[in-house]
Amino acid sequence: MPREAEPSLSERTFVTQALEEGLRVDGRKFDQFRSLELTFGDEYGVAEVKFGKTRVLAKVSAEVTVPYTDRPFDGVFTITSELSPMIAPSYEVNRPSMEEVLLSRLLEKTIRRSGALDTESLCLIAGQKCWSIRVDLHVLTHDGNLTDCACLAVVAALRHFRKPDSSIEGETLTIYTSAEREPVPLSWLHSPFCVTFSFFGEEGEQILVDTTWLEEQLRVSTCTYSINKHGELCQIAKFGGAALDAPLFIQCATGALNRSKELTDLVERKLADDAKRRDKGGFMAELTAENDR
Amino acid sequence: MPLDTSTYSLALLRVDGRRWNELRRLHAQIRTQDAADGSSYLEMGHTKVMCIVTGPSEQQQQRRGQTSQRDAAAINVNVVIAGFSSVDRKKSGRNDKRIQEIEVTIANALASNLHTHLFPHSSITISLHVLSQDGSLLAALLNATTLALIDAGIPMTDYIAACTAGSTSTYAAGDDSADPLLDLNNQEEQELPFLTVATLGDSDRIAVLVCESRVQVTRLEGMLVVGVDGCKQVKQFLDQVVREKGAEMVREGAVEKSDAMGMVLDE
Numbered sequence: 001m002p003r004e005a006e007p008s009l010s011e012r013t014f015v016t017q018a019l020e021e022g023l024r025v026d027g028r029k030f031d032q033f034r035s036l037e038l039t040f041g042d043e044y045g046v047a048e049v050k051f052g053k054t055r056v057l058a059k060v061s062a063e064v065t066v067p068y069t070d071r072p073f074d075g076v077f078t079i080t081s082e083l084s085p086m087i088a089p090s091y092e093v094n095r096p097s098m099e100e101v102l103l104s105r106l107l108e109k110t111i112r113r114s115g116a117l118d119t120e121s122l123c124l125i126a127g128q129k130c131w132s133i134r135v136d137l138h139v140l141t142h143d144g145n146l147t148d149c150a151c152l153a154v155v156a157a158l159r160h161f162r163k164p165d166s167s168i169e170g171e172t173l174t175i176y177t178s179a180e181r182e183p184v185p186l187s188w189l190h191s192p193f194c195v196t197f198s199f200f201g202e203e204g205e206q207i208l209v210d211t212t213w214l215e216e217q218l219r220v221s222t223c224t225y226s227i228n229k230h231g232e233l234c235q236i237a238k239f240g241g242a243a244l245d246a247p248l249f250i251q252c253a254t255g256a257l258n259r260s261k262e263l264t265d266l267v268e269r270k271l272a273d274d275a276k277r278r279d280k281g282g283f284m285a286e287l288t289a290e291n292d293r
Numbered sequence: 294m295p296l297d298t299s300t301y302s303l304a305l306l307r308v309d310g311r312r313w314n315e316l317r318r319l320h321a322q323i324r325t326q327d328a329a330d331g332s333s334y335l336e337m338g339h340t341k342v343m344c345i346v347t348g349p350s351e352q353q354q355q356r357r358g359q360t361s362q363r364d365a366a367a368i369n370v371n372v373v374i375a376g377f378s379s380v381d382r383k384k385s386g387r388n389d390k391r392i393q394e395i396e397v398t399i400a401n402a403l404a405s406n407l408h409t410h411l412f413p414h415s416s417i418t419i420s421l422h423v424l425s426q427d428g429s430l431l432a433a434l435l436n437a438t439t440l441a442l443i444d445a446g447i448p449m450t451d452y453i454a455a456c457t458a459g460s461t462s463t464y465a466a467g468d469d470s471a472d473p474l475l476d477l478n479n480q481e482e483q484e485l486p487f488l489t490v491a492t493l494g495d496s497d498r499i500a501v502l503v504c505e506s507r508v509q510v511t512r513l514e515g516m517l518v519v520g521v522d523g524c525k526q527v528k529q530f531l532d533q534v535v536r537e538k539g540a541e542m543v544r545e546g547a548v549e550k551s552d553a554m555g556m557v558l559d560e
Binding site: 098101102104105108109113114115220221223227231232233234235236237238239240241242243244245246249250253254257 | 390391393394397398399400401402403404405406488492493496497498499500501502503504505506507508509510511513514517518521
């Protein structure tokens with residue numbers, strides 16, 4: 001298995017020295033994010049997010065299954081992520097690297113455990129039938145700040161997703177195709193977003209956001225907040241690394257809240273744009289005889 | 294199963310009769326295993342953990358998927374949660390992501406605290422066994438590890454002391470009157486938002502901060518302050534355990550008391 005190449009000594013000194021002088025390699029300010037791009041696919045529930053060169057694709061799918069016996073009133077909701085050798089040769093197939101384990105745990109805590117999706121609404125017949133919502137996360141390129149990017153992609157894809165409409169009459173369950181009835185959005189409760197801060201320097205005095213892969217390899221410590229626009233923290237993860245002064249964490253939490261509000265606005269705007277693009281005038285437009293010819 | 298903590302506001306006493314800023318009973322032993330390079334046993338209330346440190350020793354054959362380190366010692370952490378440790382006997386697999394996360398957290402926290410650069414081409418293996426779980430698991434594991442590493446004589450910058458801090462009402466309630474709480478037990482952890490803090494020595498510097506529950510961001514500050522304060526108490530306790538053991542060893546003649554020992558072995 002090839003090992004991930006570490007930055008050379010000269011690269012290391014260059015980056016850290018530049019940071020001491022208040023400069024980042026790509027010319028951004030310390031608290032400036034890369035330009036981000038969020039696009040939805042033709043199908044419902046496909047979202048692609050680009051943070052600079054980091055690119056992540058999330059795809060949501062739904063099927064009807066049997067609920068878990070210990071939770072008969074809840075639907076099934078899973079997020080699966082895969083870091084494949086497509087990103088770098090050091091990632092192996094079917095062997096989750098530590099990074100991947102931490103990423104999936106983080107997404108699980110941020111989105112699943114914080115109750116962003118109302119799983120009770122996925123129940124069709126208690127104990128017998130429920131919807132299983134599955135999010136597949138594909139990392140296409142990795143140039144740092146993967147967690148923030150992945151979290152945004154998953155949240156955007158779930159908000160964009162429409163599941164087939166269904167009805168129950170007596171004991172019979174009917175699932176309608178999209179031609180019969182318009183698919184319905186998921187019951188979504190709040191949108192948490194991850195914001196990662198990276199710390200550089202002996203004392204961790206330089207705080208950077210949205211780091212590139214090179215910067216990530218050189219940081220002394222990192223802290224990820226998951227927060228929604230209402231100021232509810234869903235998780236904080238600072239797994240070791242250099243020790244930092246306590247007030248820094250409060251300061252970063254405020255920064256995370258502001259960023260989360262921006263991201264919420266962005267997702268809302270993009271969803272509205274997408275809805276407008278799809279809405280071709282409704283049923284009447286479909287009935288008209290006019291066409292492109 | 295949620296627990297009714299609504300009685301807190303009446304007497305300001307928690308389910309186990311503590312006040313908001315009280316730690317549970319701490320008990321620790323150091324050098325419990327003769328065969329190990331370093332070992333410890335720690336109880337935080339009913340959470341009981343054992344730690345065994347092997348190393349620094351020659352690096353074992355590289356396991357796949359691990360980055361080899363040439364200029365510093367590698368730190369390997371294994372956490373085993375005994376099947377009988379909690380009320381429901383749950384078999385946890387080796388690939389439990391939660392346990393892996395705990396292992397990474399401990400390894401990363403130590404990597405920046407230990408002077409691993411003194412031991413190139415070697416590895417330090419830390420085995421942790423959880424015998425009983427009653428909340429504050431990560432904190433107990435971190436504390437036990439610190440003690441065992443001190444016993445093993447591995448140079449480090451300072452103690453890593455950890456504890457949990459919580460808040461008395463659930464996330465939904467926006468009441469500002471919510472008290473912060475120190476050192477939550479399992480019942481409280483099920484019900485209330487909490488975070489685990491680990492600080493370095495007597496300073497206010499935070500090495501580990503893990504929060505897994507939903508909480509208003511405005512409560513973070515209060516919880517952090519209480520947590521950091523609790524860590525200082527824990528650090529005092531750990532220090533006392535080490536000093537007592539040192540004094541005992543001098544008394545028994547296991548080690549010579551040298552003039553170089555600047556510290557006073559108060560008995």
